[in-house]
Amino acid sequence: MPITPATATHNSSNGTADAILLELVDENGVTIGTAEKLAAHQPPGQLHRAFSVFLFDERGRLLLQQRALGKYHSPGVWSNTCCGHPYPGEAPFAAAARRTFEELGVSPSLLAEAGTVRYNHPDPDSGLVEQEYNHLFVGLVQAPLRPDAAEVGDTAYVTPAELAERHAKDTFSAWFMTVLDAARPAVRELTGPSAGW
Numbered sequence: 001m002p003i004t005p006a007t008a009t010h011n012s013s014n015g016t017a018d019a020i021l022l023e024l025v026d027e028n029g030v031t032i033g034t035a036e037k038l039a040a041h042q043p044p045g046q047l048h049r050a051f052s053v054f055l056f057d058e059r060g061r062l063l064l065q066q067r068a069l070g071k072y073h074s075p076g077v078w079s080n081t082c083c084g085h086p087y088p089g090e091a092p093f094a095a096a097a098r099r100t101f102e103e104l105g106v107s108p109s110l111l112a113e114a115g116t117v118r119y120n121h122p123d124p125d126s127g128l129v130e131q132e133y134n135h136l137f138v139g140l141v142q143a144p145l146r147p148d149a150a151e152v153g154d155t156a157y158v159t160p161a162e163l164a165e166r167h168a169k170d171t172f173s174a175w176f177m178t179v180l181d182a183a184r185p186a187v188r189e190l191t192g193p194s195a196g197w
Helices: 092-104 160-169 176-191
Strands: 021-025 031-036 048-056 062-067 082-084 110-122 129-140 152-158
Touching (some): 048 176, 062 160, 092 152, 110 176, 129 176
Parallel strands (some): 048 129
16 A cells, blocks of 8 residues: 555554544535544535546446445445545545455556545445545456455446446445536546447
8 A cells, every 4th residue: 555644644564444434524524523434424424525436448338346245335336436435534436446445456557536525425325424524536457356355345347328227236336326416527437338338
């Protein structure tokens, strides 16, 4: 993992896990404090900074990720390529690139900002709440994936038609359609009209 001032404070050298802190924000995305990760997701939820990544192959297919069964939040559901939370003080772009590599073992060949979206999505299965100010990123992946099994259960590249078919029969994360719809203008610009997004 690249070491930056933000990640250095979260990189334990003795193997013990520090409490993971999230950046709390106001409705305009301005940082107002921090909270422990699980506490921020307890009902009614605390508004915090997050990111969502949408990577595409050279054919314009979206890379989906199925979250590992061992994850505490939304295990086993399908979602976008990568999502997560920047460490306090870590730029969302840096966090998106870091987590994409940590989860999927690949660095995007292109990664671009695609706006932000604010949402409140309770997860009925876990009882947790996603109150997020989410930074969106789109990009390209051209290298073979090397997923971390602790994070990723499965992956799939899908066309818009294949996504619609899969979305009708499989379980997706509560936030998936919200972040995809918000990112669509940037997705269309990246993939071109023939891809159909």
